[in-house]
Amino acid sequence: MSSVIESIETLLVDLPTIRPHKLSMTTMACQTLVIVRLRDSDGIEGLGEGTTIGGLAYGPESPESIKRNIDTYLAPLLIGQPAGAVAALRSRLDRHARGNAIAKSALETALLDAQGKRLGLPMAQLLGGAHHDHLPVLWTLASGDTGRDIDEAFQRLEQRRHCDFKLKIGANAVDDDVRHVAAIKEALGERASVRVDVNQAWDESSAVRGIAALQAAGIDLIEQPIPAREHAGLVRLASRFEVPMLADEAVADARDGFALAAAGFNGAYALKIAKAGGPRGALALAQVAQAAGIGLYGGTLLEGSIGTAASLHAWATLPELAWGSEMFGPLLLKDDIVAEPLAYGEFGVELPTGPGLGIALDEDKLAHFTRK
Ligand SMILES: O=C(O)C[C@H]1C=CC(=O)O1
Ligand SMILES: [Mn+2]
Incomplete structure (x- = not known):
């Protein structure tokens, strides 16, 4: 049986x-x-x-x-x-x-x-087999304080833990956020890639003003500047600026990815197992993106070690993640509930090797x- x-x-x-x-x-x-x-x-x-x-x-x-x-x-x-x-x-x-x-x-x-x-x-083998056994991982600077974020960034660079940084903005006035981001980019210079995630906080005209200033400050990627449902606005912003747009909340699954690509979007997509109803749905979105020539990013909803491992198994099966990944969730938490934590180092993380997730409680x- x-x-x-x-x-x-x-x-x-x-x-x-x-x-x-x-x-x-x-x-x-x-x-x-x-x-x-x-x-x-x-x-x-x-x-x-x-x-x-x-x-x-x-x-x-x-x-x-x-x-x-x-x-x-x-x-x-x-x-x-x-x-x-x-x-x-x-x-x-x-x-x-x-x-x-x-x-x-x-x-x-x-x-x-x-x-x-x-x-x-291993789960990656169930999903077609891994292309990679070490995935790049960025770090999110979101302490709410510019000086503390800069210290944290240098610490991560020195530990060889992360060399790409995502800044969470949108809670403050646009000009204050721009000053905060520009100061961090200025401190890090060419040592690090600096991106921002606005999490839908701006309307389109604020986005035009904010993105123009962020582009001038040398920011590499602008994530979800306007509300998720405003696909036409995101397409306009992506065409208007040289700095690429990363669609996050706007693309949950393959259908969203198809609609946004068909509307003429030329930025990148953040994949998240949570948005897509699981690793298989996230990979279906990845296939649509690949067919449309859209670059990929391995996203997190700040999962702990189990959700992060599941995501890593999925992302490992992709030939390319043009924008790397942000699978740092376990590092944001003070403690863990797994026997053996994920192995972070050399600006990324190792894909677990055991059967299934390769994770024990x-x-x-x-x-x-x-x-x-
Ligand atoms: O990207 C999001 O919207 C959610 C998440 C990812 C990193 C982080 O700090 O928050
Ligand atoms: Mn996001």
Whole structure:
């Protein structure tokens, strides 16, 4: 008898951040991981993780809704089903439940982890095989203080941890943000690539003014300057400026990617397993981007080690990430719930090698940080 899915448990795990992380819509002091433990009748356990940023500040799913919707609606669709039928199970979730991409991503990750363990293959091999075993990782400077961000950047460069930096802006007046970014770029000079993420905070005319100044300051990439749904505006900004635009919230999945490319967008796409409903959906967006000649970036929704490892397995199967990745989530957290943390160094991170995700839980730490 082939294995069936026997149980699915979800846990809310609250981990403090190493410093306040300030974005245009919220300042984080803690990240909540929704951990999925999926158990199959052959005794194999698959792990998954879903995160968002600042409760409901980033999108329509919160950690609590992810847990509740898995427990109430999504898990019952999987219990008793053949455990190895990952593609069919993923379609089943989409057929019976709309939206909830982060919850579905956590479940798809757990299904792939279990199947990889069953077959003795790393998740990247289930997804077609890895092109790379070390991926570049940038660091986000978002302490809210220019001097502290500059110190942090030099520290990361000296540790050989990161040489590309993303600055979170949009919470302050445009001129103040531009001054902040220009001061950091001026301090780092040619030693580092500096990019910004506005997280949808500007309207188009503010964006024109802000981007002109950021381009003059030597910034390499402008992420999501205007609201996600304003595709036409993003296309206009991408055509207007030499500095490329990175679409993040505007492109969740392959359909969004197709629509934006068809509208004439010529920038780059941020892939996130959370936006696309899992690693397979994120790779489908990557295929659309490749067909349209659009460059790729491996994005994070500030996942912990499990979600980060799942993303790395997916990104490793891509021939090229023109803009590298930002899979630094675990480094923003004060502690971890896995036995062996991901290996960061030489401006990037190693792809884990064991079966499935190649990640094991530290049960004591998991129990300690799980919300009671
Ligand atoms: O890109 C985002 O919108 C979300 C995230 C990625 C890095 C970071 O600091 O926040
Ligand atoms: Mn972003």
